Amino acid sequence: MMKVGKPALAAVVALVLFATGCEGPFKKKKPAPQPSIPPTIQKPKVDIPQxxxxxxxxxxxxxxxxxTPQPKPTPKRRPTKKVVPPPSPTETTPEPKPTPDASINAPMTNQQxxxxxxxxSSLIGAAENNLSNIHRSLxxxxxxxxxxxxxxxxxxxKAMTDGDLERAYNLANKANLLSSELMKD
Structure with a gap:
C-alpha cells in the first residue's frame, strides 16, 4: 500500500469535495432567498421535510x-467518401498504361x-466491321x-507495335464491345 502524506491527502480530499459539490466544513451555507412578494391568501402551513x-x-x-470514473469518449464518425461516377465511354482520354508487376505477370511464351x-487483330477487325455496317443516321x-x-x-x-499485347487486347476488346452496342440500337 502506498503511503500518502498529510498535505497530499488534504489536497485530494479538498479536490473530491470541490468536484462533488459537497459543502465542506469551512463553507458557509447561503441563506435561502426570501420571496419578494408575500402571498395574499394564507394557506395552512404543512411541514414537508426537506x-x-x-x-x-x-x-x-x-x-x-x-x-472518479471518467465518462467513455464517444466514438468518432468516419467521414463519408464522395462517390465519383465513372467516366462515360464517349470520352476520348487515352487509357493509362499499367505498370508491369513481375510477380503477377509471368512472361508470355512465343505461342501465347x-x-x-x-x-x-480479330477483335479490331470485328469492331471495324460493325462500324462499316451501320447504315443509319447517328x-x-x-x-x-x-x-x-x-x-x-x-x-x-499502337500498343501492338510497342509490344504491349495485354493493353492492345484490352483496347480492342473495348472497341468491339462498344461497336456491338452501337449495332443493337
Whole structure:
C-alpha cells in the first residue's frame, strides 16, 4: 500500500469535495432567498421535510482514494467518401498504361504472344466491321461513341507495335464491345 502524506491527502480530499459539490466544513451555507412578494391568501402551513445534504465522508488515515470514473469518449464518425461516377465511354482520354508487376505477370511464351496478337487483330477487325455496317443516321451521342471506338482501335494498334499485347487486347476488346452496342440500337 502506498503511503500518502498529510498535505497530499488534504489536497485530494479538498479536490473530491470541490468536484462533488459537497459543502465542506469551512463553507458557509447561503441563506435561502426570501420571496419578494408575500402571498395574499394564507394557506395552512404543512411541514414537508426537506432533504438534507449528506455530510462529506471523513477521510481515514489509512483509507485508499478511489479515482472518479471518467465518462467513455464517444466514438468518432468516419467521414463519408464522395462517390465519383465513372467516366462515360464517349470520352476520348487515352487509357493509362499499367505498370508491369513481375510477380503477377509471368512472361508470355512465343505461342501465347502469337495467339494474343491474333485475338487482338480479330477483335479490331470485328469492331471495324460493325462500324462499316451501320447504315443509319447517328445522333450526337452515337457519333461520340464512334469516335471513341476509332480511338480505342488506334490505341490498340499502337500498343501492338510497342509490344504491349495485354493493353492492345484490352483496347480492342473495348472497341468491339462498344461497336456491338452501337449495332443493337
Amino acid at each position: 432533504p438534507q445534504p449528506t455530510p462529506p465522508p471523513q477521510p481515514k488515515a489509512d483509507a485508499t482514494i478511489q479515482p 504472344a502469337d495467339r494474343q496478337r491474333q485475338q487482338t 445522333n450526337v451521342d452515337e457519333q461520340n461513341m464512334v469516335a471513341q471506338i476509332r480511338n480505342y482501335i488506334s490505341q490498340s494498334r
